Amino acid sequence: MITGLHHVTAISGNAKKNFDFYTKTMGLRFVKKTVNFDDPHTYHFYYGDQTGTPGTILTFFPWQDIMAGRRGTHMATEVGYSVPEGSLDFWLKRLDAANMIYNKPSAKFGEIYLTFLDPDGMKVELTVPETPDNRTPWETAEVSAANALRGFHHVTLTLEDIQPTADLLVSVFGYQLEKNLANRYRFKAPAGDTANYIDLVEAKGEQRGHVAGGSIHHIAFRMKDDAEQEYYRGKIEALGLHATQQLDRKYFRSVYFREPGGVLFELATDTPGFTVDEPVDQLGTHLMLPSQFEPQRAEIEQKLIKLD
Template identity: 80%
Template sequence: MNEQAITGLHHITAISGNAKKNYDFYTRVMGLRFVKKTVNFDDPHTYHFYYGDETGTPGTILTFFPWEDIMAGRRGTHMATEIGYSIPEGSIDFWLKRFEKENIIYNKPSSKFGEIYLTFLDPDGLKIELTVPDLPDSRVPWVTPEVPEEHATRGFHHVTLTLEDVQATSDILVSVFGYQLVKHHANRYRFASPAGDTANFIDLVEAKGEPRGHVAGGSIHHIAFRMKDDAMQLHYRQLLEDRGLHPTEQLDRKYFRSVYFREPGGVLFELATDTPGFAVDEPIAELGTHLMLPDQFEPQREEIVKKLITLG
């Protein structure tokens, strides 16, 4: 296998409103592990939450910037619009009953590319799909008293980008990132990385003439692709530079290192390294139990803590 091949998604970052509602929904209702409680690098009085599996394995990490009074976003073109999680066969009924009990807005199960899926909205209106994949997903889930192993999410299955025109974005996925078009139905095109077997689908939906979306509360801010190490990241950064896509310099995000660029369809993409990971400042057994601040904000800890809401 090509050592430089992208295997799939690293993380997805979204925007929410109330931090406590977000925390309760993803840890209790969805049964994800709260992997890291930290703050926004650009706004240290705002949390940055990370949810995932036991260690925050790339391909399971969903992150949020919770802004208390943010306006609601609007799904449309030029943005990522749906997050797909993988669940085991036989789990749809469990999630239907759970959503009923929790008064979650959902649609009846449907089928896409031969796979059954269940669509629902989180408390801020973020659109999420639970998909039973063709091939069983062997990733080990995080388990809670309310969400048992046989029904727990395994990590990402896909992410959907809604675009005015899919051509330029598909060219980046194929000719730069090494993805392949594997399925196509009507205006939906599914691309997969042949180097990965989980979190490796990107769906492009062509919606010519539809209004442009607005990224705010309940919206996906960006999607990140896995880079094994700095050398691989540098390789792809150069490819993007050569294409005139103006990638940023490498930025240190403490748990990974990042390069950002906006792909031709308008979606913010990130290249994120697998290293150093979330155990760099907390033992695995204690992940998510402390407020971890970037080093530059540590002197302001007392003031920052006063302004952050308590999660309970």
């Protein structure tokens, strides 16, 4: 069965602002600096733990002048990280110092959490999980292991009607409905220990969202290998949903489809990983281009905004 999330991809505005916030304020490792396969003059950033372990990877397409998105139905509206017990006071002070918009800690499904908006308005939650998350985090001089983000806890999808999406999660992906609170339904992938929750929020009559700056573009589920990916691709096609052929994304191989509620889902393989073109100690330190863009390196480097 599927064990949980592989990565989450979002859209931001200014590349340097995004880079500074997630590496400095949030203390994530900059795992890979590359470019968009469809737009090589736009960065594709990957943030995660030391090696970019599946379940920790948040990626962004930073488009400088993109309009702001709008949260609503038919989209992923929130990404949740797990953090250690006792760390929320640290994060409150840190977000306050960075002039971020945040809410005071509250409780949901028996877990304490803190919600804030990143510099582009994307909704992020920091959750202290009921069961401690023992993943080894990336540490910085300012964000120690006592407070550091462990990786994903959950992703929230906001939908007009949750039932078709819930049916897919349960019947195809093996998720189970674990808890329900008002119009929020939490589904768990029992085969995974971390990054294994999907929350579905039913918002009948709410305005449809618009994916742009500050929005989640898609969410990706872990596939251990090509065979598992092809197995799930076949199950999706059997439901009458169109799934793409496998696409090589260099660090993983991908299949995309839209689930019944309209959210873009991806099936992403664990292999080959981010060390395929950089050693672990150098991850994120070079501009790594897909091979087809290497002849344009000088032009691409000239057009990309400098990060330091």
